[in-house]
Amino acid sequence: MSIEVLPPRGWDRNAIVGPAHELKDAGVDSLAIVDGPRSRSRMGALSAAVIVEQEVGIEAIVHYTCRDRNMLGMISDLLGAAAVGIRNLLVVSGDPSVHGPYPDMTEVFDIDSIGLTNVVTGLNQGIDPAGNSIGDPTKFVQGVVANPGALDLEREVTRFRYKVEAGASFVVTQPIFDPESLERFLDKIHEWKIPVVAGIWPFLNLRNAEFLANEVPGGTVPEKIVDRMRKAQISGDEEALNEGVEIAAEMIDAVRPLVQGFHLSAPSRRVDVALRVLEEAGVSTNA
Numbered sequence: 447m448s449i450e451v452l453p454p455r456g457w458d459r460n461a462i463v464g465p466a467h468e469l470k471d472a473g474v475d476s477l478a479i480v481d482g483p484r485s486r487s488r489m490g491a492l493s494a495a496v497i498v499e500q501e502v503g504i505e506a507i508v509h510y511t512c513r514d515r516n517m518l519g520m521i522s523d524l525l526g527a528a529a530v531g532i533r534n535l536l537v538v539s540g541d542p543s544v545h546g547p548y549p550d551m552t553e554v555f556d557i558d559s560i561g562l563t564n565v566v567t568g569l570n571q572g573i574d575p576a577g578n579s580i581g582d583p584t585k586f587v588q589g590v591v592a593n594p595g596a597l598d599l600e601r602e603v604t605r606f607r608y609k610v611e612a613g614a615s616f617v618v619t620q621p622i623f624d625p626e627s628l629e630r631f632l633d634k635i636h637e638w639k640i641p642v643v644a645g646i647w648p649f650l651n652l653r654n655a656e657f658l659a660n661e662v663p664g665g666t667v668p669e670k671i672v673d674r675m676r677k678a679q680i681s682g683d684e685e686a687l688n689e690g691v692e693i694a695a696e697m698i699d700a701v702r703p704l705v706q707g708f709h710l711s712a713p714s715r716r717v718d719v720a721l722r723v724l725e726e727a728g729v730s731t732n733a
Contacts, residue, residue: 447729448507448643449720450478450711453489459497462489465717466498472721474504478536478709481509492523496530507589508532510562513540517556517565521574524566528584536589536618537562541663559590560608567613588613589643593620594631595666603634610638618709620664621647623671623693625700632704641706646697648723649690650713652679691719695726 449469454461466477477498481491495506508527515523524535539559557565565575572583590609596602606617622628622644632642649655655675659667671693678689698708708729712720 447474447707447724448476448478448709449474449717450480450709451717452480452712452715453491453494455486455488457489459501462494462498463501465712465715466502466504468717468721470502470504472724474721476505476507476534478507479509481511481538481540492527492532495527495532499531505534506532507534507536509536509538511538511540512555512558512562513553515556516554517575520556520562520565521569524569524584524586525580528569528586533585534587534589535566536591537566537614538591560605560612563588563590563609563612563614570613587615589616589618590614591620592617592631592635593664593666594622594628595620595624596664599631599634603631606635607638610640614640616641616643616706618643619645620666621645621658621711622697622701623647623667625697625704627666628701628704642704643707643709644697644701644705645709645711646694646723647711648694648713648719649675649686650716650719651683651686651690652676654690654713687719691723691726694723698723698727698729 451462451465462479469477479491479494479498491508491510495508498504499506510523512520537559539555566586566588568575569580569584570586572580574580590606592606593602609617617640619628619642628644647658649658652675655667655672658665659672674689674693675686679686694710710720710723
């Protein structure tokens with residue numbers, strides 16, 4: 447069980463240390479830290495991970511995107527991360543910059559998530575992409591992302607296969623709102639035996655649901671789910687939040703027999719909401 451938290455927009459370390467303490471006290475296994483979501487600047491995920499692991503003692507999973515760095519920069523980052531004890535990566539290509547607020551920003555994309563997975567596998571074998579020795583191998587456990595609700599499911603399955611062949615250790619899905627789509631995806635990938643961790647997103651309100659459905663790349667929210675939030679919002683924000691938590695708990699119950707873990711988002715840094723979902727779904731922690 448991991449909880450995904452946005453790093454702060456500024457450099458106040460307490461803004462990431464506070465939620466990390468709350469999650470550790472609740473017995474959550476790990477804190478996942480997002481890297482530049484929707485092309486917006488925030489504290490670096492690697493730096494935030496070092497802070498929470500050293501100051502709080504909770505294990506961190508670092509999202510690492512290919513969009514903003516060339517391959518040389520990525521290798522430098524990863525070698526530094528290994529040196530300070532970071533072990534868990536979630537390798538993603540990254541959202542296009544058109545979704546961010548900086549119109550003059552350029553994208554790099556020397557390699558995508560498949561290519562970076564290959565690079566990390568090489569580092570774990572003690573070599574860089576050119577075959578040069580780096581000395582002792584790194585010890586990264588690297589995850590990748592998959593979207594069971596993708597419009598082109600066959601392409602998604604093919605990319606998943608490439609990621610596994612490149613060395614992926616586990617996969618985290620995009621937020622699940624249609625358990626049947628996850629079942630269809632799992633049927634197609636059953637021959638590649640890596641743990642599947644289901645993404646879960648509790649809505650705070652109707653606006654949050656519509657945002658994920660319409661603005662977030664890879665977000666697939668059925669209209670019936672949005673309609674549930676629309677009806678709940680009529681009674682106010684509190685009722686909408688209750689409905690969002692209930693939907694997330696329902697998704698956990700529905701897919702629990704199919705997956706090896708859950709990866710909950712804490713929308714708007716609301717760690718309390720994510721923990722409430724776990725309680726509603728009866729998911730025990732180590733506390």
